[in-house]
Amino acid sequence: MIRHLIFLLILAAGITLPWGRSVPPSAAASPGIPAGRDIGRLIGEADALVAADPEGRTVLSIHADKMLLPASTLKILTALVARHYLGPGHRYKTEVYLDSRNNLAIKGYGDPLLISEVIREICKNVAERTREFNDLIVDGSYFSTVTIPGVTDTVNPYDAPCGALSVNFNTVNFKRSGRGYVSAEPQTPIVPFIHGRIRKTGLSEGRIVLSAENGESTLYAGHLFRRFLADAGAASTGAVKKGTVETGRDRLLYRYTSVFTLDEIIERLLMHSNNFMANQLLITAGIAAKGPPGTLRNGVSAADAYIRTVLNRDDIRIAEGSGISRENRITAACMMRILAAFTPHHHLLREEDGVYFKTGSLSGVRTRAGYIRGAGGGLSPFVVMLNTPGKRPEPVVSGLARLLGGAN
Incomplete structure (x- = not known):
């Protein structure tokens, strides 16, 4: 009962993406959807796209090293940071x-x-x-x-x-x-x-x-x-x-x-893109790393340490854990490394038509990151970062689903 009511409260609180309803990744699939190299035509100078096959071999890579706004796709990193410092069985x-x-x-x-x-x-x-x-x-x-x-x-x-x-x-x-x-x-x-x-x-x-x-x-x-x-x-x-x-x-x-484990909290965080929940997790991860009282600075410091020592990346700057800040910056290549680490937990993401994904939206920014399940059951990670105002990720992801998903 409590679990069901929490779902309803999160939904009623407007804790889905506040800037608009996302379109299912494959909803736009039609004969007009680009595939293969044609997908690259949708990526501008202020955008990035990286996709790989289930074995990790790069299939598409455009502006992979450009530092861009991640918006709410940053929550995938926050989930990893929380699991690292608190442990998946953590209960508040x-x-x-x-x-x-x-x-x-x-x-x-x-x-x-x-x-x-x-x-x-x-x-x-x-x-x-x-x-x-x-x-x-x-x-x-x-x-x-x-x-x-x-x-x-x-x-x-x-x-x-x-x-x-x-x-x-x-x-x-x-x-x-x-x-x-x-x-x-x-x-x-x-x-x-x-x-x-x-x-x-x-x-x-x-x-x-x-x-x-x-x-x-x-x-x-x-x-x-x-x-x-x-x-x-x-x-x-x-x-x-x-x-x-x-x-x-x-x-x-x-x-x-x-009554909720950390993974159950993360699942709700990623499903409803709750900024409050994301930063609660980041701050408590900072407490686990550095002790109370919890501060945003210590949470960010703990995340930075995880990025450097576990993910072995330095092409990211974070200001908080939800993606709401325009001070956050990340490369698509770094987000792909995050997805590689998150692969065992991909089921915590929203799933539609074989695509597991997290959306992100800010004014002039639309992003999407996740995995496409292929006909053989393998997961192909992808990152779409559109920092060009007016662009939408749905055509790009639909093209990727056709390219990487096989019969999906």
Whole structure:
């Protein structure tokens, strides 16, 4: 049930590619689709294309060493970095403590899938251990304040900030009812804390992004926890406040371990191209490499080390893990090396008509990377990077599918 609801919430949050719906790679296949050398005519000076056969022999290579914007195809690298440092069996945790003053404290560790259904289960277990507490302390100290380059101050879900204690992808879905607001999702009540923020948008309905400024997103998490705790029979006599758990002094009351493995999180990340999830993974990978608190700088540093020492590449510059920043640069040759490392996990990518792929979109940029399964079952990796405004990757990928896919 929780897994299904997470899928629906991700979908409702606009966490598919926010700039438009992708076309299935082979949907445009027709007699007019180019094949072989004709595919190269679609690649301009600001674009790149590399494709290989299942044995790794290069079939096509155009501008393979040109540094270009990867957009969301960068998430494939982020997935590899997370698996390297955290391990495929990693499960996020969230802890609840009780201090000597009968205050309840919730400490987050960066779980990107801490949604209402999960919170309800946590609160049910906590309510079995305590029925009344004073203040509710929210501890987001496992991450430092994180600013993601490329993220702007909008109400779009792809601009959601990161945080150690973040709920529902740091978004709130609402609609107007009479003179007030109610939740647009039955599993998530609207708490009074967020009313003023909704009014400021001037919207009658929609999904807003919580801000990291003044701890808004962390405090919102606390208010939502307090509401679910009350529903479960554990009442608060105090306020929701930011604070930190005193390890060794505060008593651990309950530890929630995510039902999702890291690979299951990665599958959802790649399917829905969730920028928030990508950078949550990158930051926690940085913690695994360098220790807490989590910072974007340490996450990028960990990724750089992985690229140099494991992939043996230096033709990439990354500023964050989702691809939203225009500071990110990579060559198609480097992306092919990433795909070579990701081949055992290709099933985590979206698949349509024998093509496993990740799309990427920014203004004036369209990219696609993945694998084409041939008639014999082998996987042919490909990278299409179009940094020429107005171009679309579908004709290129369709031509590649005909060239490399055999009977596909």
